[in-house]
Amino acid sequence: MLFTYDGIVVGRRDIGESNCFIDILTDEQGIIEATAHGVKKINSSLLGSCGLFSYATFCLNKTKQRYSVNSAKPKRSFHELGSDIEKLALGSYFAQAVKFCTPQEQAAEGSDSLVRFFAISLYEAEMARDTARLACVKAAFELRFSCMLGYFPDLRGCCNCGCGEHDEMFFLPDSGELICGDCFDREYSGRYFVLTREILGAMQNIVYARLDEAFRFSVSPQAAKLLGIVTENYFLARTERSFSALDYYKSIRME
Ligand SMILES: [Zn+2]
Structure with missing residues (x-):
């Protein structure tokens, strides 16, 4: 048949x-x-x-x-990916992640098309003009794919007082919640990241924008680095595993 x-x-x-x-x-x-x-x-x-x-x-x-x-x-x-070892390594990580997280021979859940998402991810990696942009593409892939797997962080505002803006926003990767600098318990011993407005804005774009807009944001190279650490931690904590292709990408990427 x-x-x-x-x-x-x-x-x-x-x-x-x-x-x-x-x-x-x-x-x-x-x-x-x-x-x-x-x-x-x-x-x-x-x-x-x-x-x-x-x-x-x-x-x-x-x-x-x-x-x-x-x-x-x-x-x-996406053969251009093959002409740049860093981009190829990142694309291989995307492929390994998608392969691990997608069930065999059954339709994926969710409203976004997985094929379209993967095609956009490869396209954006192919077009990235420098290492900082490539780090943003990786971050967008990790965070948006987490959402597509059902792991939505709540980035609308502080989970305690509801405020949407604060100079210090703390992101708790284990619960996917935000808590502002006024409400945050300074004795808190769990994992957290302090997000600047720039990084939080980028994360909100990745999570809430339409699929074709999710990769369209720009941050400073320094912010791109922290953004990448936050999204990687969130994605790996949710999928509960490591990826050999990610380790390889990190071993060869230009700092
Ligand atoms: Zn608060």
Whole structure:
């Protein structure tokens, strides 16, 4: 039986001389693992559409609970990512995170399209002009993806008095709440981050803006650094794991 899905390749494992398994991120079926036969042959029609980060319309054949790629029509490739080791490492982290957090062969929940979100993340990484901007793209990915997984922080204001603005806003990553400098218990022993207005504004944009606007913010390089620490902590605490691709990205990124 044939099925057609728009999707992006988020994983690829070679099998033998000419075949490989690919993991395709789709909105309808989450992650689909499919065999791409003959994909490594130089004259294969699948050559351009089954590589990592290929965004294509896939026609899949399903027999005995296994999918194989029948044909694929490329929509967009993010091959520019491959020309920059830092961007490639970040894209690989995004792929690993999405692959781990998305169920296999079942529709993802939530109103935002996961495929669109992933395509925007790769596009923004590809277009990033410097390390500080790349750090912002990473932060936007981590925080928005947390929301898409159902882990919404409450960034509207202080969870005690409700004030929306304060020179010192404390963010508690374990509960996802904000508490202002007047209400914060200075003896508090749990984890927290002090957010400047600039960082809080960026986080509010990431969480509350429409999907295509979520990555559109700019902060100073110094703020980008702290923003990245906050979102990474929040995302890893929520997903309760580490990612080898993230460790690699952090080991090679330019400071
Ligand atoms: Zn307060």
